[in-house]
Amino acid sequence: MGSTDVNRRDLIKRAAAAGLVAAPAMGVLSACASGGGAGQEKVEKAEKTDRNPLGVNKSAPLEVVIFNGGYGEQYALDAEKVYERDYGRVKHSATQKIRTKMQPRMVKGNPPDVINNSGGENMDIASLIEDDQVADLGPLLDAPSLDDPTRKVRDTLMPGTIEKGRFGGEEMYQLNYSYTVYGTWYSKTALERLDVEYPKTWDEMLAVCAKAKKQGLAGWTYAGKYPYYLTFAMYPFIAKIGGREVIRAIDNLEPDAWRHESVKKAFEAYHELQAKGYVLKGTPGIDHIQSQTQWNKGRALFIPNGSWVENEAKETTPADFEMAVAPPTGLDSSDAMPFGTIWAEASEPFMVPAKARNVPGGMEFLRIMLGKESAQNFTRLVSALSCVKGATEGLELRPGLASAMKVLEEAGDNVVTPRIHDWYLQLHKERIGGAMAAMMAGDITPNEAVERCQRATDETREDDSIRKYKHT
Structure with missing residues (x-):
């Protein structure tokens, strides 16, 4: 992170300012404050050729670190x-x-060449970018694609992929490899057994949950230990009620954004699930795997999640489950956006650290991942869309992924893409997720949850040490 004469105190200050030393709630990493060397020596670049457009040194090793979560490795x-x-x-x-594992290496200046920066313990990439710790992927975007040298890599990507990797400028720092459809996931078989259809309005949702409760089933469960999972359904629900401009105001940290009437209505609706006993008992204390397992066992009808869930939960999913996703249930006929509105976006982030030894190799690895062979292999293995256009052509899709594609197609232009989880990671996961968790546990009211979210947003906006972003 600098010259060898940087002392330990200066290193701690710089790491803290960049968000590399986690706050207490994120888990303090004292190891991040040690070291402070000049970093590792970069490998010598090779000559760029048609077969080696990024100038990868063929004698140099490459180090790749993968998040071993829903998509495996x-x-x-x-x-x-x-x-x-x-x-x-x-x-x-x-x-x-x-x-x-990665923050100490980022601080010491010896990171790997590629990091799949995902999961509940992902690093705050916005802070890393602010501290010049992440390489601009422009050379990758402008390189010829692996399958068609007449097309640049940038021209092979799904809509929004490049924009999702930007943080306040034209540079793309993050490649989001998967294309995720978020929403309310359910079993078609479970709904058929209950003799109900997926509810499109909140009154219908409450009626379905009431019928399930009479059969000894919960309407809902979720990852109580990671309550930001609730936002996978909550953010598009808010957009449906009040319009996409409400989500933009939340992203932009605007005063009173969380006090918008659509937010209050959304919080009140979800709180009613808890108040009426429609949430699986014990949900606030379980994680994503446990909640998915309970759902697979038929103990709850609905779960907010992303399209990685089909692969992540495959070991506990019954053969006749018929997994499916639907747009989050709307409120009523007064909604500003149609029922089909969903949250879908490029996700599963990869980055090449700026201080990596083999930056060209890291970008070449990503270019290979964006080739048709790797993109189709990804979909076959993990039942998820990639960010590569047309990569599912000719593939037989599992039920959940086929459902996700159908929902995405039917949404058309009614797709919302919140950025708060990218721009302000701690605010999204801890402060807003924490407020929703307390509300769904019955510890605070919807109005109190709204005020907690707004207070956290105001504090973030007024904190000069945090870089601010805005929709343009």
Whole structure:
């Protein structure tokens, strides 16, 4: 992170300002404050050619770190084999503790060449970018695509992928490899057994949950230990009620954004699920895997989640489950946006650290992942869309993914893409997620949850140490 004469106190200050030393609620990493060397020496670049457009040194090793979560690691291992056909060997590792394992290395200046910065312990990339710790992926975007040298990589990406990787400028720092459809997930079989259809209005949702309760079933469960999962349904619900401009105001940290009437109505609706006993008992204390398992066992009808869930929950999903996703249930006929409105976006972030030894190799690895061979392999393995256009052509899709594609197609232009989780990670996960958790546990009222969210937003807006972003 600088010259060798940086002392320990200065290093701590710089790391804290960049968000590299986590706040107490995120888990203090004392190891991040040690070291302070000049960083690792970069490998010498090779000459750029048609077959090697990024100038990868074929004698240089590559290090890749993958988040071993809902998508597993096999898709990356397979892409690494493709890389090794033409370039150096790949050192591979996988973990669910990205922040714990990677932050110390980022601070010390010896990061790997590619990081899949995902999961509940992902690093705050906005802070990393602010501290010049992440490489601009412009050379990757302008390189010829793996399958068609007449097309640049940028021209092969799904709409919104490039924009999602930007943070206040034209540079793209983050490649979001998957294309995720968020919403309310359910079992078609479970609804058929209950003799109900997926509810489109909140009165219908309450009626379905009441019928389920009479059968000894819960209407809902969610990842209580990671309550930001609730936002996968809550953010598009808010947009449906009040329009996409409400989400933009929340993203922009505007005063009174959370006090908008649509937010209050959305919070009141979800709180009613808790108040009427329609949430699976014990939900506030379980994690995403446990909540998905309970859902798979038929103990709850609905769960807010993303399209990675089909792969993540496959070990506990019954053969006749018929997994499906639907747009979050709307409020009523007064909604500003139609029922089909969803949250969908490029997700599952990858980055190439600026201080990596083999930056060209890191970008070449991502170029390989964006080739048709790797993109189709990803979909086959994990039942998820990639950010590569047309990559599902000719593939047989599992029920959940086929449902997600159908929902995405039917949404048309009615797709919302909140940015608060990218721009202000701690605000999104801890402060807003925490307020929703307290409300759904019955500890605070919807109005109190609104005020907590607004207070946290105001504090973030007024904190000069945090870089601010705005929709343009």
